[in-house]
Amino acid sequence: MNDIRLLGRVFVTxxxxxxxxxxxxxxxxxxxxxxxxxDTPVVRQPVGEDPYIPGxxxxxxxxxxxxxxxxxxxxxxxxxxLDPADPVLRIFGAPTGDxxxxxxxxxxxxxxxxxxxxxxxxAFARGWPLTEEKGEIAIDxxxxxxxxxSAPRHTERVSAGALFDAEFVFRVYDTGDGGARDxxxxxxxxxxxxxxxxxxxGGSGSRGYGRIRFEDLVFRDLRGTAVPLxxxxxxxxxxxxxxxxxxxxxxx
Numbered sequence: 001m002n003d004i005r006l007l008g009r010v011f012v013t014x015x016x017x018x019x020x021x022x023x024x025x026x027x028x029x030x031x032x033x034x035x036x037x038x039d040t041p042v043v044r045q046p047v048g049e050d051p052y053i054p055g056x057x058x059x060x061x062x063x064x065x066x067x068x069x070x071x072x073x074x075x076x077x078x079x080x081x082l083d084p085a086d087p088v089l090r091i092f093g094a095p096t097g098d099x100x101x102x103x104x105x106x107x108x109x110x111x112x113x114x115x116x117x118x119x120x121x122x123a124f125a126r127g128w129p130l131t132e133e134k135g136e137i138a139i140d141x142x143x144x145x146x147x148x149x150s151a152p153r154h155t156e157r158v159s160a161g162a163l164f165d166a167e168f169v170f171r172v173y174d175t176g177d178g179g180a181r182d183x184x185x186x187x188x189x190x191x192x193x194x195x196x197x198x199x200x201x202g203g204s205g206s207r208g209y210g211r212i213r214f215e216d217l218v219f220r221d222l223r224g225t226a227v228p229l230x231x232x233x234x235x236x237x238x239x240x241x242x243x244x245x246x247x248x249x250x251x252x
Contacts, residue, residue: 004104005174007222010186010249012168012229014217016053016113021132021157022210024057024202041156042131050120051130051158055110057202058166062110063092065195066188069238084175087185087243107182108189109169119163132159157209166214172222172249184243190233191244193217197234221250 026043042051066088067073082094084103093106115130123130133154170189172182193214200210217229232246 003176007172007174007179007182007249010170010172010222010247011220012170012190012217013220014166014229015116015215016164016166017213017215018158018160018162018164018211019213020160020208020211021134022053022162022202022212023155023157023204024053040153042158045114050115051162052115053113053164053166053201055112058113058196059092059108059110061196061199061201062189062192063088065199066091066192069192069195070240085181087188090182090185091189104173104175105171107171107173107185109171111167111169113164113166116163116165123162128161129159130162131156133157155204163215179249183249186249187243187246188240190219190229190246191235191238194234195238219247221248223250225250 022042023040024043026041043054044051070088072086072088082089082103084090086094086103090103091106091108093108094103120130122128134157168189170182170186172179172186175181197213199205201212202210204210214233217233219227219229221227227247229246235244
């Protein structure tokens with residue numbers, strides 16, 4: 001695939017609502033267990049110290065979910081003979097080099113999701129905490145009580161209800177098909193947002209953390225026309241054989 005032409009970029013903007021506490025860690029806090037303070041703080045902006053959702057966390061979770069949806073787990077992303085039409089590699093990127101990947105550059109850019117300014121102002125006005133500390137302890141499964149040799153751990157979480165501004169950018173390339181395959185990949189990606197709502201973001205998802213909901217999603221096509229997505233991206237069943245038709249690219 002030698003002739004690849006950039007047709008333009010399409011955008012999906014909206015908000016991420018936390019339906020349960022979210023933990024995306026910033027590394028150890030340096031406090032001893034049980035010594036007060038959180039053992040595992042959340043990642044924060046260096047200026048202002050507001051919590052945020054790193055684009056890498058969103059992108060990584062989406063890739064994880066789509067790898068499973070397309071039954072790619074265990075197949076790897078490197079090596080000879082990669083299919084240039086592979087949706088996951090087109091969306092998220094693949095190794096470069098002669099004979100390895102000819103599908104073109106990474107399509108998806110995921111911005112860091114920052115606190116919605118209006119929600120942040122309302123939270124401060126009403127005294128809502130931006131984060132909480134959740135205590136956890138190991139359980140003795142036989143006795144059915146806290147383990148005698150286990151001290152409580154304190155995990156910082158961004159509080160449920162918090163609202164973040166999100167933006168996804170998708171580069172559209174013509175690889176000899178007028179952008180048709182990238183349009184399919186874009187629609188699979190949007191269906192992947194539905195999978196993320198059904199799964200969890202960040203750590204400890206199996207213990208109730210990281211449940212999210214996308215709100216007010218708007219798609220802007222190659223012409224700049226804005227189209228509200230509503231519930232259109234929420235698919236009842238993910239079909240890896242045929243991409244849904246959630247959006248169209250428009251004419252550049």
